[in-house]
Amino acid sequence: MPACPNSVPAPGAPHVLEADGIQLKFGNRVLLSDVYLRVQTGQVVGLLGRNGCGK
Numbered sequence: 001m002p003a004c005p006n007s008v009p010a011p012g013a014p015h016v017l018e019a020d021g022i023q024l025k026f027g028n029r030v031l032l033s034d035v036y037l038r039v040q041t042g043q044v045v046g047l048l049g050r051n052g053c054g055k
Contacts (some may be wrong), residue, residue, distance in 0.1 A: 013039065013040040013041045013042060014041050015039065015040055015041075015049055016039055016040065016041055017038070017039040018037070018039075019031070019035075019036070019037045019038075020036050020037075021036070022034070022035040022036075022037070023035075023036075030038045032046055
């Protein structure tokens with residue numbers, strides 16, 4: 001895999017992932033509400049959290 005010289009994408013770079021309005025509930029408890037995520041070409045993104053937290 002080639003190294004990414006810059007983790008900030010160029011303006012107007014195409015999106016490889018876009019999600020809007022994400023919600024997560026566990027029973028009656030709201031864990032996430034109206035989350036927006038966009039990953040552009042060339043970005044490196046990590047999703048961190050404890051084991052069992054629903055990643």
